[in-house]
Amino acid sequence: xxxxxxxxxxxxxxxxxxxxxxxxxxxxxxxxxxxxxxxxxxxxxxxxxxxxxxxxxxxxxxxxxxxxxxxxxxxxxxxxxxxxxxxxxxxxxxxxxxxxxxxxxxxxxxxxxxxxxxxxxxxxxxxxxxxxxxxxxxxxxxxxxxxxxxxxxxxxxxxxxxxxxxxxxxxxxxxxxxxxxxxxxxxxxxxxxxxxxxxxxxxxxxxxxxxxxxxxxxxxxxxxxxxxxxxxxxxxxxxxxxxxxxxxxxxxxxxxxxxxxxxxxxxxxxxxxxxxxxxxxxxxxxxxxxxxxxxxxxxxxxxxxxxxxxxxxxxxxxxxxxxxxxxxxxxxxxxxx
Amino acid sequence: xxxxxxxxxxxxxxxxxxxxxxxxxxxxxxxxxxxxxxxxxxxxxxxxxxxxxxxxxxxxxxxxxxxxxxxxxxxxxxxxxxxxxxxxxxxxxxxxxxxxxxxxxxxxxxxxxxxxxxxxxxxxxxxxxxxxxxxxxxxxxxxxxxxxxxxxxxxxxxxxxxxxxxxxxxxxxxxxxxxxxxxxxxxxxxxxxxxxxxxxxxxxxxxxxxxxxxxxxxxxxxxxxxxxxxxxxxxxxxxx
Numbered sequence: 001x002x003x004x005x006x007x008x009x010x011x012x013x014x015x016x017x018x019x020x021x022x023x024x025x026x027x028x029x030x031x032x033x034x035x036x037x038x039x040x041x042x043x044x045x046x047x048x049x050x051x052x053x054x055x056x057x058x059x060x061x062x063x064x065x066x067x068x069x070x071x072x073x074x075x076x077x078x079x080x081x082x083x084x085x086x087x088x089x090x091x092x093x094x095x096x097x098x099x100x101x102x103x104x105x106x107x108x109x110x111x112x113x114x115x116x117x118x119x120x121x122x123x124x125x126x127x128x129x130x131x132x133x134x135x136x137x138x139x140x141x142x143x144x145x146x147x148x149x150x151x152x153x154x155x156x157x158x159x160x161x162x163x164x165x166x167x168x169x170x171x172x173x174x175x176x177x178x179x180x181x182x183x184x185x186x187x188x189x190x191x192x193x194x195x196x197x198x199x200x201x202x203x204x205x206x207x208x209x210x211x212x213x214x215x216x217x218x219x220x221x222x223x224x225x226x227x228x229x230x231x232x233x234x235x236x237x238x239x240x241x242x243x244x245x246x247x248x249x250x251x252x253x254x255x256x257x258x259x260x261x262x263x264x265x266x267x268x269x270x271x272x273x274x275x276x277x278x279x280x281x282x283x284x285x286x287x288x289x290x291x292x293x294x295x296x297x298x299x300x301x302x303x304x305x306x307x308x309x310x311x312x313x314x315x316x317x318x319x320x321x322x323x324x325x326x327x328x329x330x331x332x333x334x335x336x337x
Numbered sequence: 338x339x340x341x342x343x344x345x346x347x348x349x350x351x352x353x354x355x356x357x358x359x360x361x362x363x364x365x366x367x368x369x370x371x372x373x374x375x376x377x378x379x380x381x382x383x384x385x386x387x388x389x390x391x392x393x394x395x396x397x398x399x400x401x402x403x404x405x406x407x408x409x410x411x412x413x414x415x416x417x418x419x420x421x422x423x424x425x426x427x428x429x430x431x432x433x434x435x436x437x438x439x440x441x442x443x444x445x446x447x448x449x450x451x452x453x454x455x456x457x458x459x460x461x462x463x464x465x466x467x468x469x470x471x472x473x474x475x476x477x478x479x480x481x482x483x484x485x486x487x488x489x490x491x492x493x494x495x496x497x498x499x500x501x502x503x504x505x506x507x508x509x510x511x512x513x514x515x516x517x518x519x520x521x522x523x524x525x526x527x528x529x530x531x532x533x534x535x536x537x538x539x540x541x542x543x544x545x546x547x548x549x550x551x552x553x554x555x556x557x558x559x560x561x562x563x564x565x566x567x568x569x570x571x572x573x574x575x576x577x
Contacts, residue, residue: 071479096481106476110494110570120480152570168480178479 018047018208019082019175021068026077028063028233037063038233041077045225047175048206052223054213055256060233061212065178068210069098081176096120099169099177099207103184105161107153113139113164114149120172138167141201159190166198170205177209183218195221216257220245220264228253242268246331262331266294271311274330276320284310284321298327361538368540376529376541381548384525387515388556390447392508395454402455403462404488413463420456428453428514432521446518453514454507461503465496498571501564505557512553526552 021044028038037060045051053061066072068079070091079086086094107116114135121131139146142163153161162182169177183191195218202209213219219226220241228236228244230252237249245265248254258264272290285307286300292311300309301324308326313319357365369377399420406412426434431449439445469492477491493500519527526545533542565572 069479071475092481092483094481095479100476100479102472102476102479104470104472106470106472106474106479108473108477108491108495109470110491110497110568119482123481123486152573154570155573165476 017173017175018206020047020080021045021051021176021208021210022078022080022083023064023068024078024080026064026067026079027075028060028067028072029075035232036075038067038074041229041233041235043227043235043238045208045210047082047208049224050202050209050211050222052211052213052219052226053229054216054219054226055229055236056231057214059229059231061214061229062180063233064229065180065210065212068176069095069100069178071095096123096172097174097176099174101165101169101177101179101182103181105165105182107161107164107168109153112150112152113144113156116153116164117168117171119168120174124172134171138171141170141204142167143197158186159194162186162194163197166201170207175208177207179209179211181213182211184213191218198222217264220257220268228256241265263295263298265331266298266327267296269294269330271297271309271322272319274322274326276311276322277308277326279310279318279320284308286310287312287318288322290314290319294327294330297322298324301327358538358540363539364543365540369544372541377544377548380524380526380529380545381552384512384515384527384549384552387443387446387450387518387525388508388511388552391450391454391511391515392504394447395451395507395511396458396504398451399455399458400462403459403466406459406463407466407488407492416459417456420452420459423452424456426452428517429520432517436521441521443522443524445521446515446524450511450515450518453510457507457510458500458503461499461506462496465499466492468499469495494568497568498564501560501567505560508556508560509553512549512556516549 023041023043026038026041027036029036041064043051053064055061063072067074068081068086070086070089074087081098107113108119114132117135117138118131121134126134135149136146139149144160144163144167148156148160148164153164156164165182169179183194186194199222211219211222213222223241225238225240226244227238230236236256237244237253242265244253245257245261245268248257248261254261270291270293271288274294285304287310288297288300290311290313297309301322306324308321308323310318311320311322355365355367358368402412402416406416423431428449431452432445435445435448439448473491473495474487477487482490515525516527516530518525519531526549529541529545530549533539533545
């Protein structure tokens with residue numbers, strides 16, 4: 001039912017298309033290399049989820065991503081997009097259906113922002129009106145003012161350029177988006193903002209996204225699932241963030257996620273998600289909002305003696321109390337969430 | 338003895354000239370004025386044609402070679418060697434080398450002029466193509482541009498400043514060199530310059546030489562203008 005591109009008629013709130021991506025025993029050996037860059041990599045990314053490929057440099061995470069849109073040809077195995085093998089397609093045609101964002105962005109310096117964003121729709125032969133409408137829609141989607149449309153990339157800030165890169169990748173409403181360290185070259189503050197924006201954007205567009213990073217914190221923040229690769233392109237663990245932090249598969253994963261993995265795990269949950277202790281009118285410390293992370297709550301608890309914290313119910317009352325024991329219990333449970 | 342005083346002027350032409358011409362002045366505007374349409378203008382037009390043909394042919398050859406070398410890198414070295422060799426041959430010698438094959442003809446002049454454009458046009462075009470940032474190329478391929486689309490929509494537009502820079506140097510060089518073509522074909526501004534060299538009256542030489550300079554400046558200016566129109570992105574303020 002989604003064979004027609006509906007981007008023009010349905011507007012930014014209607015993105016029906018997302019594809020399931022499946023890698024089956026994928027292997028890549030570069031000619032002349034001593035060992036494989038990717039070895040027997042199998043994983044499935046369900047439609048509409050963000051899969052983060054993470055690992056130390058040289059682990060093949062970028063190679064794995066580039067195999068999907070055939071920027072690199074695989075040696076062995078199969079990559080299926082909604083069940084259809086990517087190697088059955090002409091590379092250029094396949095790539096027009098897969099959004100592509102790289103760290104250096106690679107905007108065309110000689111084209112205006114509007115022309116940059118219009119690249120893939122024009123390759124697909126869309127009419128002028130439709131392209132112009134889509135460009136306006138996308139600039140709005142990535143929160144760029146419309147007057148930037150006629151500027152050149154050199155006139156934009158790094159963060160703005162990165163947003164244009166995302167808009168350009170989404171232009172033809174692709175069912176899959178590949179992002180290779182897209183925020184790697186951006187200062188930490190802007191990076192956090194762009195990460196938040198990506199999550200908000202994803203809540204609207206619901207694409208299947210393969211996101212490459214070397215930053216485990218970024219992976220935990222963005223990923224529905226995280227694939228940790230070790231050197232030689234071997235999959236060390238593929239799991240949702242919470243599972244990864246709660247039960248790392250081996251020593252390599254444990255050290256890669258860091259010794260503070262318990263804290264990282266607490267950062268994933270909000271106090272409002274716990275079954276709070278009843279507020280019995282006894283002594284308690286600060287009052288915190290229900291969307292405070294368990295990590296922040298823990299920080300307050302250990303700096304504030306033994307008194308539990310009160311969690312507000314949003315209407316001036318107290319929904320319940322959270323204690324050190326409760327947080328510890330959340331970590332012990334199968335899921336902190 | 339009959340006095341030597343002649344009945345008429347010894348050099349009849351001078352008799353009709355102005356006092357400046359009769360007095361063999363250094364530069365006589367009225368000579369330029371009276372010989373504009375029969376000497377200077379035709380020479381200028383021929384000079385422009387000589388130059389345009391040389392640049393057009395030279396660019397076509399160099400451009401094709403540069404595209405080839407852009408795809409297959411090994412072509413670069415032999416092309417640079419051969420065009421570099423052509424570039425070093427003195428123009429007069431090259432004309433003489435060609436005469437046995439193509440005679441005292443316009444073809445001979447053009448072959449020589451073209452050969453001097455090749456090195457600069459080839460190198461600049463290739464450098465322009467090679468100067469396209471790798472991330473831009475990667476993004477273009479990743480979005481599904483074919484090789485040809487990448488070349489015509491991304492690489493060549495971005496190489497434009499380097500290509501035009503090459504055209505400017507080649508054009509000015511050819512305009513200057515084309516005066517020497519008078520040794521094989523009596524065309525262009527070289528003709529009045531050569532004629533001026535043969536006589537003590539220097540106006541013709543100076544006027545033709547000045548026209549040559551003006552032509553070079555005008556051609557260069559036109560190319561600069563063309564580049565401004567073709568590459569608006571190079572002039573935007575770099576905000577960050």
